[in-house]
Amino acid sequence: MPIVISDQTVIQDFVRKVEEISGEKISKCMQCGTCTGSCPMIAEMQISPRRIVLLTKFGQQEQVTGANTVWLCASCHTCLVRCPRGLDLPKVMEAIRLVTLRMNENYIEPFEIDSETIEDLPPIALVSCFRKHTA
Amino acid sequence: MSDQGTLALEEETPKVEAKLIPVYIMGKKYEVPESLTIMKAMEYAGYKFIRGAGCRGGICGACGTVYRLPGDYHIRVGLACQTVVVPNMYLTQIPFFPANRAVYNWKDLKGEAEEVYKVYPELFRCLACNACSKVCPMDIPVMDYIAAIKRGDLEKAAEISFDCIQCGLCATRCMGELAQYHIAQMVRRIRGKFLTPPSEHCEKQVEAIKSGYYNQYLDELKALGALDPKAMDKVTAEIKKLKTLYNERQMEPDTAEDDWTPESDYALLK
Amino acid sequence: MKIGYYPGCTLKSRAKNLEDAAIASLARLNVEAVELERWNCCGAVYSLADDDLIHLLAPVRDLIRAKDQGFDKVLTLCSMCYNTLARANLLMKDDEEKRNTINTFMEEESDYAGEVEVVHMLNFLRDEIGWEKLRQVVKHPLADLKLAPYYGCTLTRPREVTIDPAVNPVIFKDFVEALGATFVNFDHATECCSSYQMISNPETALKTASEIIASAQSQNADALILSCPLCEYNLGRRQDAILEKHGGLKPLPTYYFTQLLAVALGLEPSVCRFDLNPPTSAQLLQQKGLLAQTAA
Numbered sequence A: 001m002p003i004v005i006s007d008q009t010v011i012q013d014f015v016r017k018v019e020e021i022s023g024e025k026i027s028k029c030m031q032c033g034t035c036t037g038s039c040p041m042i043a044e045m046q047i048s049p050r051r052i053v054l055l056t057k058f059g060q061q062e063q064v065t066g067a068n069t070v071w072l073c074a075s076c077h078t079c080l081v082r083c084p085r086g087l088d089l090p091k092v093m094e095a096i097r098l099v100t101l102r103m104n105e106n107y108i109e110p111f112e113i114d115s116e117t118i119e120d121l122p123p124i125a126l127v128s129c130f131r132k133h134t135a
Numbered sequence B: 001m002s003d004q005g006t007l008a009l010e011e012e013t014p015k016v017e018a019k020l021i022p023v024y025i026m027g028k029k030y031e032v033p034e035s036l037t038i039m040k041a042m043e044y045a046g047y048k049f050i051r052g053a054g055c056r057g058g059i060c061g062a063c064g065t066v067y068r069l070p071g072d073y074h075i076r077v078g079l080a081c082q083t084v085v086v087p088n089m090y091l092t093q094i095p096f097f098p099a100n101r102a103v104y105n106w107k108d109l110k111g112e113a114e115e116v117y118k119v120y121p122e123l124f125r126c127l128a129c130n131a132c133s134k135v136c137p138m139d140i141p142v143m144d145y146i147a148a149i150k151r152g153d154l155e156k157a158a159e160i161s162f163d164c165i166q167c168g169l170c171a172t173r174c175m176g177e178l179a180q181y182h183i184a185q186m187v188r189r190i191r192g193k194f195l196t197p198p199s200e201h202c203e204k205q206v207e208a209i210k211s212g213y214y215n216q217y218l219d220e221l222k223a224l225g226a227l228d229p230k231a232m233d234k235v236t237a238e239i240k241k242l243k244t245l246y247n248e249r250q251m252e253p254d255t256a257e258d259d260w261t262p263e264s265d266y267a268l269l270k
Numbered sequence C: 001m002k003i004g005y006y007p008g009c010t011l012k013s014r015a016k017n018l019e020d021a022a023i024a025s026l027a028r029l030n031v032e033a034v035e036l037e038r039w040n041c042c043g044a045v046y047s048l049a050d051d052d053l054i055h056l057l058a059p060v061r062d063l064i065r066a067k068d069q070g071f072d073k074v075l076t077l078c079s080m081c082y083n084t085l086a087r088a089n090l091l092m093k094d095d096e097e098k099r100n101t102i103n104t105f106m107e108e109e110s111d112y113a114g115e116v117e118v119v120h121m122l123n124f125l126r127d128e129i130g131w132e133k134l135r136q137v138v139k140h141p142l143a144d145l146k147l148a149p150y151y152g153c154t155l156t157r158p159r160e161v162t163i164d165p166a167v168n169p170v171i172f173k174d175f176v177e178a179l180g181a182t183f184v185n186f187d188h189a190t191e192c193c194s195s196y197q198m199i200s201n202p203e204t205a206l207k208t209a210s211e212i213i214a215s216a217q218s219q220n221a222d223a224l225i226l227s228c229p230l231c232e233y234n235l236g237r238r239q240d241a242i243l244e245k246h247g248g249l250k251p252l253p254t255y256y257f258t259q260l261l262a263v264a265l266g267l268e269p270s271v272c273r274f275d276l277n278p279p280t281s282a283q284l285l286q287q288k289g290l291l292a293q294t295a296a
Helices: A012-022 A034-038 A047-057 A062-064 A079-083 A089-101 A117-118 A123-132 B037-044 B113-119 B120-123 B144-152 B155-159 B169-173 B182-193 B200-211 B216-224 B235-245 C015-030 C054-068 C077-092 C096-107 C121-129 C131-136 C173-179 C202-218 C227-237 C239-245 C257-264 C279-287
Strands: B020-025 B029-034 B064-068 B076-079 B091-093 C002-006 C030-036 C072-074 C117-120 C144-151 C225-226 C253-256
Touching: A012 A089, A034 A047, A034 A079, A034 C239, A047 A089, A062 A089, A079 A089, A089 A123, A117 B113, A123 B120, A123 C227, B020 B037, B020 C227, B037 B113, B064 C096, B113 B120, B113 B182, B120 B144, B120 B216, B144 B155, B144 B182, B155 C144, B169 B182, C002 C054, C002 C173, C015 C030, C015 C253, C015 C257, C054 C077, C054 C096, C072 C121, C077 C096, C077 C227, C121 C131, C121 C173, C121 C257, C131 C144, C131 C173, C144 C173, C173 C257, C202 C225, C202 C227, C202 C239, C225 C227, C225 C257, C227 C239, C227 C253, C253 C257
Parallel strands: B020 B091, C002 C030, C002 C072, C072 C117, C144 C225, C225 C253
Antiparallel strands: B020 B029, B064 B076, B064 B091
């Protein structure tokens, strides 16, 4: 998939926001792909973690926020402990999630979960899910 | 007329000049007497309550008021009917807030915490930020009872939230968009029905009433004589008899010992 | 010895088995775990946003409770609570600006600067009790039990809070061997169970979780040992769904590490609350003759 670099597709504000919320310098990434190789949720991700960072570098907000990648991320931190550059990718993932969440768009709505499921779930699951996927 | 008695003023009551202080009601400045409550001050200023007033006695929760004092960022709260005005109070009432109130079928409940979670899943959005506790006019630690419900301790939550008057101010401040007071009300109902032991003596009394145990005593009272509805202002013999019976009824003294027994067992359930 | 104890929400309901077994085992080891008063939910996950301080209030408040109640250490059993409290603690220790902002904001609480140490029961056992001492106190060694300890994510990642080196941790191995059981290593021991994705993306989550079961079984483990109620939900309670969707896997009993500790110490099975585990858990122990009385 080619990345089109133009003033229409590169959203500088997106890069700035992601760096601000995460506190990380995206340019640290050297695209080695170790994160992708470590990710437990990679099978269903539309765009790999490595490519997400690449696209973020180029301000491709629509592709990055439109993919399911950051919403499948389980914050397991395996990528962080293996990244040769020490880029805190979990924080970057959270920042990208928050770009959407802070616009008051939740990924999951508490009232959409069916009652039997809620009855079955332990509090820890609901608390962590709502923290990550709702604003 | 003498036993009714009308107050005859012997002398003029001395005139008292009330000191006026400025208060800001919804941003507009008014000068009101300093000894008034917020509610009275608002009425003094010309407001007429059709919402935001109720019992006027600090218990119905209709008059939740939020205010600030000059130069201070703190948000303060009080009930308008109970809180006395202070100079330069900058206030508004919040008589209503659209807080989520779940609909559930009471008959389906078994009294488990999961039943609360099912209808109020947003409970788990609580951040423990404490904004709710800070805004409670009854000084209830709201965050603490939400924490108790999250860990399934409905008894504790019911206890902590006991004084809640359902004013809704907690919900107005909640970052997680919970309606704490509605959740707590459901929990208190569950506690009342499922967690507290049933009141055996109450059940016995209800049985006794249904079985007609008290009918003879009621008949005896009625036999005193009929009251004339057209002449209720007359102190009739019937009314005198009732008053005597009432005033001479047996009452357990406040300072009674554990082994106190009534002198007569008239009309008592045996 | 007394230690402050932070349970976390789930340990008071669904994971009471993790708690009861722990408290009883600690008592047997002459440690009194004193539950903190007025604790609140820690939030389960550590906020990863640099500009976000509101989500730190919950764990910091619990640390303040520990400090105010006179504890210099607070013990956790739940891995996620451990991780959240430990990371929040580090922030309060190291980041002066954020520390000041949080302390100023929480004016109703005492100031806090990371004075309390957060420990997980595993490193408490290793550092304060010692494996040798534990071995001596064990009454019923769990011989003939091949155990695969599952760390999950939050005990060993990120590096700043890990209870043992993040790559190839050994602490759980030492624990298993101190109880007299056979340690089974499997390559998914530190892989993520999919955590909260079991709610948001259940199909993917079940697949990810199934890989852990498959990996443990490929090494002939009798059972999986866990430390986290969310891992227990994904790998234990939801195992029926995993087995249904991913053929070729056999049921794999799951235990909290404290339950096996209690059994090895010879405590009453009732403290283990096996009624909260899937039925296979108690069944396996009965088969192996490790439950002295009938399971409660």
